[in-house]
Amino acid sequence: MTTSDHASVSGPVARAPGRRERLSSVVRGFLAGNQDDLDALVTELTPLLWRVARSTGLDAASCEDVVQQSWLTLLNHRDQIRTPDALVGWLATVTRREAVRVFTAQGRVRPAPDDLWEPVPDSGPAIEDMLVSDERRRALWRVVRRLPHRCVQLLQVIAFSERPDYAGIAAALGMPKGSIGPTRGRCLAKLREMLLAESDWSWR
Amino acid sequence: MNPTAADDPMDDLDQAIMDEVAELYRTVDPVPGDLVDRIRFAVSFGDLDAELMRLVEQTVYAGVRGAEHSKIFTFSSTLVTLTIRAVGLTDDTVRVDGWLAPPAAHRVSVRFGADRVERTADEDGRFVVEQMPAGVAQLIVRMVNETRPTRNVLATPAVVL
Numbered sequence: 440m441t442t443s444d445h446a447s448v449s450g451p452v453a454r455a456p457g458r459r460e461r462l463s464s465v466v467r468g469f470l471a472g473n474q475d476d477l478d479a480l481v482t483e484l485t486p487l488l489w490r491v492a493r494s495t496g497l498d499a500a501s502c503e504d505v506v507q508q509s510w511l512t513l514l515n516h517r518d519q520i521r522t523p524d525a526l527v528g529w530l531a532t533v534t535r536r537e538a539v540r541v542f543t544a545q546g547r548v549r550p551a552p553d554d555l556w557e558p559v560p561d562s563g564p565a566i567e568d569m570l571v572s573d574e575r576r577r578a579l580w581r582v583v584r585r586l587p588h589r590c591v592q593l594l595q596v597i598a599f600s601e602r603p604d605y606a607g608i609a610a611a612l613g614m615p616k617g618s619i620g621p622t623r624g625r626c627l628a629k630l631r632e633m634l635l636a637e638s639d640w641s642w643r
Numbered sequence: 644m645n646p647t648a649a650d651d652p653m654d655d656l657d658q659a660i661m662d663e664v665a666e667l668y669r670t671v672d673p674v675p676g677d678l679v680d681r682i683r684f685a686v687s688f689g690d691l692d693a694e695l696m697r698l699v700e701q702t703v704y705a706g707v708r709g710a711e712h713s714k715i716f717t718f719s720s721t722l723v724t725l726t727i728r729a730v731g732l733t734d735d736t737v738r739v740d741g742w743l744a745p746p747a748a749h750r751v752s753v754r755f756g757a758d759r760v761e762r763t764a765d766e767d768g769r770f771v772v773e774q775m776p777a778g779v780a781q782l783i784v785r786m787v788n789e790t791r792p793t794r795n796v797l798a799t800p801a802v803v804l
Contacts, residue, residue, distance in 0.1 A: 481679060481682050482683070485682060489678070508800060511686065576670065594664055595664065598661050631656070631660065634660075
């Protein structure tokens with residue numbers, strides 16, 4: 440894909456091509472059996488898998504086991520990964536499936552599909568428990584906690600993803616491929632609207 | 644072109660917000676400090692075709708009134724279940740008792756750091772590591788008399804003993 444038309448966009452998007460190429464070469468190295476490349480992959484992608492696991496509502500200790508298990512599972516199934524691009528979606532899918540399995544095994548009830556547009560009853564540490572002195576960030580957290588479940592789930596995961604991986608991420612989150620764009624747009628619009636009402640928030 | 648396709652560019656503001664959301668999550672719910680290292684250790688045992696055991700249960704008993712703290716882990720695979728109990732001996736060493744079911748005299752390696760100890764289970768499937776460092780460890784089971792041509796090596800996830 441070409442990226443020249445995105446040249447004006449700042450942040451991770453502008454960095455994507457470099458990361459992308461590096462990731463592709465690392466995945467090829469891993470598929471060829473190179474341990475250093477596997478190490479690099481673990482370092483690069485564990486933060487994303489952590490969010491995928493945590494976005495299911497599963498507790499942190501269980502998520503540690505789930506994410507590790509996903510990496511070990513990859514070792515056994517590396518012959519299923521034919522292209523570097525497929526790897527991220529594959530890992531995210533395995534991670535989410537395992538997290539949901541453990542969550543259900545713990546006797547927790549997942550929200551019904553109709554409730555996915557409601558705010559999450561408990562979506563993380565309350566503001567007063569946060570060791571965050573930055574008022575601006577506290578304002579963002581207040582708003583994120585009030586977002587609909589589906590938005591919290593999606594935004595925290597794609598915040599750690601590259602755009603070319605969105606299709607794989609959508610599949611991992613059980614969202615139709617075509618709905619991730621509209622959903623992201625809707626969630627970001629909602630987030631922006633709610634931030635406007637936050638006096639501690641300022642647009643930089 | 645569909646204006647809401649998944650790979651549509653976001654505007655600068657949306658992108659800036661996504662960057663802040665990422666930063667927010669790194670602050671409020673970071674990847675636990677040792678997780679990446681633990682995973683790198685777990686995937687470094689060198690046999691990519693080993694069957695991975697799943698951690699199915701772990702129980703931690705805190706040491707009360709002078710009793711040692713202990714941890715029990717149960718791992719399962721298609722053919723073998725492995726249970727280990729790690730009992731704290733000193734601040735930084737543990738004793739490990741293991742049971743394999745069904746019982747068999749399999750070879751067991753316990754990896755820690757760059758080191759490992761090797762044991763052969765007795766015919767009841769039991770093995771003991773009298774003393775080893777506390778901390779991150781992984782167990783590798785090499786099955787004897789296993790007729791499968793491959794996957795006769797089993798590896799657990801890395802756990803903190």
